[in-house]
Amino acid sequence: MLPHADDAITRDGKALILAYDHGLEHGPVDFEPNPDTADPEAVWDLATHDAVSAFAVQKGIAEAYYPSYSDDVSLLAKLNGTSNMWMGEPDSAVNWSAEYAADLGADAIGFTLYGGSNYEVEMAEEFREAQETAREHDMGVVMWSYPRGQGMKNDTAADTIAYAARQGLELGADIAKVKYPGSGEAMAQACEMAAPTKVVMSGGSKTDDAAFLSTVESAISNGAAGLAVGRNVFQRENPIEILDALEAVIYDGKTAKEAIELTGDAALADD
Numbered sequence: 531m532l533p534h535a536d537d538a539i540t541r542d543g544k545a546l547i548l549a550y551d552h553g554l555e556h557g558p559v560d561f562e563p564n565p566d567t568a569d570p571e572a573v574w575d576l577a578t579h580d581a582v583s584a585f586a587v588q589k590g591i592a593e594a595y596y597p598s599y600s601d602d603v604s605l606l607a608k609l610n611g612t613s614n615m616w617m618g619e620p621d622s623a624v625n626w627s628a629e630y631a632a633d634l635g636a637d638a639i640g641f642t643l644y645g646g647s648n649y650e651v652e653m654a655e656e657f658r659e660a661q662e663t664a665r666e667h668d669m670g671v672v673m674w675s676y677p678r679g680q681g682m683k684n685d686t687a688a689d690t691i692a693y694a695a696r697q698g699l700e701l702g703a704d705i706a707k708v709k710y711p712g713s714g715e716a717m718a719q720a721c722e723m724a725a726p727t728k729v730v731m732s733g734g735s736k737t738d739d740a741a742f743l744s745t746v747e748s749a750i751s752n753g754a755a756g757l758a759v760g761r762n763v764f765q766r767e768n769p770i771e772i773l774d775a776l777e778a779v780i781y782d783g784k785t786a787k788e789a790i791e792l793t794g795d796a797a798l799a800d801d
């Protein structure tokens with residue numbers, strides 16, 4: 531990783547990456563809890579929130595909307611991605627090149643690596659090409675480092691997540707996005723293994739405010755630089771309110787409880 535390569539997608543060294551590639555990865559089912567979010571414009575509007583340091587989307591959503599949002603949103607071009615309509619060993623199609631993303635004005639590229647998959651070698655070679663092109667264009671590099679595949683029994687075990695985070699450093703990512711490994715101690719180990727590559731926690735499926743913010747607080751207080759999140763924001767009835775709370779926890783060092791109080795959710799603050 532290079533110093534300052536991720537400046538355009540971080541704020542004071544911290545990151546809140548809003549991910550919106552779910553229409554491809556999971557399909558329209560992810561929009562059902564909040565049907566307005568099937569309209570990309572609704573989520574581009576969320577990405578203009580001050581808390582959001584980068585917006586991760588696939589090519590079609592970037593081509594159609596980024597020209598209208600380029601003044602207000604940092605674009606993280608998620609280069610690979612695939613639907614879940616097929617079965618098999620984890621793999622992901624490269625849908626646009628880093629060169630094409632640079633031409634569109636992207637600030638950074640994002641790339642999934644399924645460590646442990648039978649396709650890990652091919653995916654790492656595809657990542658190499660994208661990473662080196664990103665460097666030529668001064669774009670940051672974010673790796674979705676997701677161990678997964680036939681031989682992977684527990685993809686959130688502490689050692690597995692530490693290894694995934696380390697792959698980010700070894701292969702030249704500025705930021706490695708990993709799943710929460712279940713404890714603050716395990717997150718600290720992952721961050722230590724990745725440094726100086728930053729680690730962000732993956733949001734995961736939607737949970738309640740208190741549980742979600744407590745996990746984010748644990749990740750941040752154990753060395754994570756932030757969060758890359760989709761469903762836990764856009765599936766909520768009030769996405770702005772959770773973005774306000776995340777801003778308090780990630781950038782201002784507030785606890786989950788303080789953030790909930792600040793954002794006015796008194797009922798949850800009493801939990």
Ligand code: FBP
Binds near residue numbers: 758
């Ligand atoms: P979530 O916060 O909704 O989990 O989004 C983060 C993300 O990495 C997305 O970029 C991607 O679409 C999704 O998770 C993939 O999740 P999974 O591979 O676990 O189904």
